[in-house]
Amino acid sequence: MLAPVHVRTLTSKTASSIFHCSVSVRQDDDVVKSFAHSIVWQHAEFLFVPSTTTIVPIPGVVFVDTFTALSCPSLRIDAKFLDGRSGTHPDDPLPSVERDWRSPSIATGASSRLDNNARTPSFSFSPPPPSTPTQHRTVSSVVTSPNGTASPRSPDETESVAGRLGNLNLTPRQSSLAMSDVGAAIADVANGLDEQTPRPAASSPDFGRPSPSPSPSPRPRLKAKRLPHNVKDEEPPSNRFHDPTVQQAFGEAKTLMRSLANALGSSSLHVNPDSTIQRLHRQAQDLSRFQCPSTRTVGFVGDSGVGKSSLLNSLLDSQHLARTSNSGAACTCVVTEYHYHDSRDFVIDVELFSQEKLMDQITELLQTYRRHHLPSEENETAVGAVVREVEDVGEVEDVEEQAKVAHDTFKAMFRDRLKDEQFLTTKPKDYVLSTLRSWVLEARPSQIEGIKTRSSLQECSDLLMHLTSETAEATEPAVWPYIRKIKVFLDSHILRKGLVLVDLPGLRDLNSARRMITERYLVECDEIFAVCNIGRAMTDVGVFSVFELAQKAKLSNVGIICTRSDDIQASEAVRDWRGHSAEQVQKLSNNVSTVQSKISDIALKLLDEDTGDESESEVYNKLYRDKNKAEKLLLQHQFNLKKYLVETRNTTVISELQTKYGNKVPARTLQVFCVSNTEYWAKRSMPRDDALPSLELSCILNLRKHCLSIVADTQLEAVKQLVVNDIPALVGDVALWVQSGAGSTDAEQKRAVRETLDEVERRLKKDLTGRNSMLSKIAKSFAEDFKTRVYDNGNTDSWTQTAIAAGSNWNEWGHQTYSAFCRNYGSHCTKAAGGWHDWNEEIIAGMVTDLVIPWQRLCSLFDAGIEQAIDSVDESMEWALEFLEDELEGFSFTVTLSQVLLCHKNTMLSEAQKAYDDFETSLSTLQVDALSGIRTSLIGQAMESSYKACNLDSGGGSHTRRKGYINGTIARRDLFRNLMRDFRRRLNGLADSLQADLLNTIRAHLAMIGETLDLIRRENVATESEGNPELRSRLGEEVSLATEKMRLIQQVIVG
Structure with a gap:
């Protein structure tokens, strides 16, 4: 068996804050796995710390590591085995590697190896065996200086690296650390290596627990602010359901049920179909996996091109999931529902239009096309002119646009079959329809109907693109015209609590079948958002059509989302705004211009100070530092300007929209959100503190919070039902099973008890479900x-x-x-009609x-x-x-029985x-x-x-x-x-x-x-309980524990 590998890292004074590593895993001289990443332990699934460290590899696997700093010509790792293998001596070192960071083999070769491997090997960690300390051999520390000469570094100085990262505890598969944290830790090590006070090295590092007497460090090992933004950490809605104490109590309730299920499953009775324990065990398992049901649907409706797909990507926190391409000429908007499921894969369920519905659409499209291209006696002008058939120029444009959509839809559905487009107008209408019907029968893509599973976001996105989009170079018939609805099931935080998000075509969609589908969704949705471009929010006809429908249908659950809130220029704002707002924009713009000028001046001075030996020039170094500071200040001033522009316009637009449409939703305040998908994704992957200002400015976080609040009330009621009635009822049943084994009732008493219980059951069935019960007469009474x-x-x-x-x-x-x-x-609406x-x-x-x-x-x-x-x-x-x-x-048993019946x-x-x-x-x-x-x-x-x-x-x-x-x-x-x-x-x-x-x-x-x-x-229940005293004793303890803890849980959740 292989002994642990002993590793020591050596670094130079000029090590930068960014590291790149290439790792190969070899077995019998063959490369088993190779990969590359900025942080080795996150993706290699074994622990490598820049210090004297112990790694336990998979038996039979040898590690060959290369660790190179981007601005350090030599960052060296020496590794050696501590026992013999394949004819090698325990003290014979494995080859160490020393490369220039500019080498293509590091920059490109390593990353190409990463792409060719779907998985990385799994490893476990343990400290070196205390019984063999003499096997450890310290590798000499060597540093290559900038001029290329090697110089020794003291062990204490090198060991300061280990002290900087300390007792880092990482698990191989479910690490709680983010990449940004680990990168920040290495950055701290590299930037401050020579400024550290040397500390003695630990002789035997322990990864599982902190050091008994940790040495102080001037920097934290891992900074929380370097964590990337996590949507789960966003401020929840104010509803009590999202209160951390409620969520904790909810989790503890399910944990109690897992414990009870384990106890019920501790004997073979739970696999016996005739055993009462089997039923109780199944119920405990079900309650331990309790999930609040999906109860609320939010619809997003808007015309093509307003950014609905990008908006849903942002809300789902999946950048490239929904289709964002708009390359297709024809209308490609398919109703798409997004549902939650507890799995990392993606499930897509496709529903096609029926043959009858497809022919209805084709008939309408053909009529639209022929009306535009065919002259009539009522329209004696040239083909395509519709002057007498329409009322004004706008109507002419509508007819032309509808005819174009019909043309593009036919081309998408039938491709090369429609080479002769004159066929649509020169042949009799009935003949054309008959031909198109036969083409539909042959081309209808029945193979895509039903459920498809994809393992990655990219695969899911590609499938959705294929299902919903039109590409100019496509040669095969498109499938989107045949699709009525798509359901996508995925693991997304916003869906986890029971929301269903629906991407809907606009009510002005030129496909009337899709308009009708949207109309039904809007009537039945729990919340509706009309989506529009912020630049046209006040005049957007699509928004008006949504509120028109809401007014007709007496709907009050309608709001507005304005997209592209970041699309605003300071020069336009100064020209269009007045008073204090314009002055503030000018002031913030001047701040940006001032710093930009300063940076330009410093750049010129840097050129003047370029003596060829920058490292020896104090003036040059100071100018370089000043330039870095000025560039950071410029970014802050630019953000301040953007923030003022965006928030000022958002406030104005929200006020104007609430004034215009507020009276159409009298039962509530009109909800208006101005969002920027571009701003959301601009810094989404950066560390949390760096990303948060942009994320908040995007307003996606506020919109996500509002959507979650829609479902919060019903979810809280479901959790209350669980802890107040469902769990106590099961615990009571288990308690009755335990009590049935006490054997303190004689035969006469048992007979009296059975007769009483039988009477209760008969009476309840008659009064509640009998023919003359009130419940059985509701339908007739209402009718x-x-x-x-x-x-x-x-x-x-x-x-x-x-x-x-x-x-x-x-x-x-x-x-x-x-x-x-x-x-x-x-x-x-027309003037002629009044x-x-x-x-x-x-x-x-x-x-x-x-x-x-x-x-x-x-x-x-x-x-x-x-x-x-x-x-x-x-x-x-x-x-x-x-x-x-x-x-x-x-x-x-009477008290327990009464409590169970009360729960029911x-x-x-x-x-x-x-x-x-x-x-x-x-x-x-x-x-x-x-x-x-x-x-x-x-x-x-x-x-x-x-x-x-x-x-x-x-x-x-x-x-x-x-x-x-x-x-x-x-x-x-x-x-x-x-x-x-x-x-x-x-x-x-x-x-x-x-x-x-x-x-x-x-x-x-x-x-x-x-x-x-x-x-x-039932006698067999008592026999079962009496015959299993150990199980009865354990379940008695579980019941006592659950009863005590459930009182506290109920106090927290119910209040």
Whole structure:
């Protein structure tokens, strides 16, 4: 077996603060592993300290090390084995290496070796064997001076290096040290080596614990400020869930469950399927792995090019994850959800459009393309001119842009099949559609649908780029037009607490199918952010469209994110701003100019002082130091200027946006964030203290904090449920198992106990889940209330007349205006129409007027009904508790049993309330769908085919036909009857789902209560407990410990 390697490092006076190392691992003269990095122990997974050190290698492996300082011609390492191997003598040294730092073999060869190895060898560390100290042979210290001559360095002086790094404790695989810390430590060593007071070397360094009498050091071994920024260290939201004491208590609760699971698994009973211990063991394991569920979704919606992908990269702290390329000509925005999973790999789940949905899109795209390129009788100008079909220049540009998107999408989907583009316009429309349908059947990429796993960030990024982007040189058909949605699962801090982030196309996206998907997400998301460029925030049409939708759908959870906050020039600010702000910018700019001039002056003086022997010139050295100081001062002044510019404009923009849109979210203060992804990544990888000013100026940290706060309340409630009810219920079950082995109950008493417990179980099942229970009648009750209070009171004839009157008003508009509203599915704004109109809202105006108040009253009635149902659960469980305490008074298990049942009661009530909360959320969505005019609402879907028919029509008489499509639909006697039937069907479905959820919750807990009762009434449980006294004793101790500690944990978490 190999003995430890004895290593001593030697350095020169001119060693710089940056080191590069190359390490080869050899076995039988063959290179097994080679790698290079600035810090050897971080990546080699063995400990190398620039001092007299001991390294224990893998048996049979020899180390050959090269350690070179960037500005030191000679930094030498001598290493030798302490025993014989392969014919060598224990004192024969391994070859030492001495190279110039400028050698290409160090600068490039080593790094190329790193790239060719996926993993590095694993090593363990131990101090040298105390029994063989005489084997240690000190290597002589040699230093090569700048003139190339070797000179000795005293052992004490060299040993100061060891003292500088002291008793460094590093683990091979899970080091808590960051690279920046280790680099800083080596920098301290190199820069201050000759200024140290010599200290005697330790004869036997111990890496596992500090020295009994450590020598003082003028510098800390590792500076905390050199740590890189860690998102986990960012200030959490003010919610108690993120309080460190709460998080610690949460962790301790799970640790208790791990301990209990280990105890339950200490005997073979936990693998016996008929054993009660198996169930308890499984439950303990589940609670020890408890994770707060994903409960909140945040949507980011914006037009192409506003920086959504870069923004999500920053929030996820994964710089190159989301697609940031914009090289594709066609619209390539695919809905992308980001979910958390507890693994270092990346999982991508792809959902494709159905064949029917794809053909709907292709039909619309073809109509758009033909409308632009084909003349018609109504449009007698040259091909491509749309002067009479559109209202103004802006409309012309929109039609041209839509036609270009259609063209680019067809080229992306079909590539070389579409060599003859005239085919799209010269052939009959039905023939073209039939051909395109056959191409879609053949080209639809069904092989990409489903789940794909990638092991690295780069691989995941490449796959996402392939799925969502268009490249100009591509020859194969693109896949993005076929994709409806992508889910990405990754390990990211912002997702860890239950958030789901969604990248959404803008509501002005020229692909109407994707617009509709975005609309549904915005209605259902817990938080919505409209993303825009800060330079156009006040006029951004995409932001306006989001707030327009929010107003129609009565949404108040909308905010704004302005990107590129760093994109501002001081010269423009001085010109555009006024008063104190302009003066301050000028002052800060002058500070920058002054230092820049000083640096230029010093540079000229340095040229004058260049005598050829700079090291001997005191003036030259002083000028060089002055230049370094001035350059640092320049960086600070430049940052101060940038900070003032960014923060001043941010304040102004936030105020203006809150003034403009604040009244559209009356229930809360409008949240506005101005962020810079460029500023976030500029210094992200630098040490924390160096990076923090830029990170804070980017405002990404504040936005991340806000997003985390969205989920904090629900996560705290989940943790409370865990420590107040779930864990105590399990601990109580274990306690009952322990008590069942006491054997103090006679046969008659056991019979009486069983009868009592059976009665409780029968009564609870009947009262809570029987046919006549309140929970079993909720769906029927809610459906009847809707019918009598809303459905039967609908005056469909009156609503139809109101809609016809609205249609008559639109008939007075010119064909250009009418056609523009049809192309925008009834929601548009023109001067000719007198401003903004939403045809869908005007069609159902009478219906909304008549139903709003009855609907509100109905929702209040639902509140009262569910409150009574939940009260019935509470009353039944209270009866059970009182009955058991009366009938089983005096039994040792009664108190424990009551506590377990109380936990189940609390959990049932909590989960029943959550089910109703979800029902209320669904009611809000139903209200939007039934009583608003958004495109995905009931009326929007009812009008969809009419709008599409209008858009497909062209040529002579098309204006008359368009009016016929619209007026014919709104005049149909069954339009509002069908709307009310859909309204009723949706409500009944929600009521059925609520009842099913409530009954399933109650039945699940009644089953658990039955298992608890079995711990007392089943003979085999008592036999099992009596037959395992050691396990019973250990579990008794675990129960006592858990009970005591859970009281303290509950005090911390519940407060």
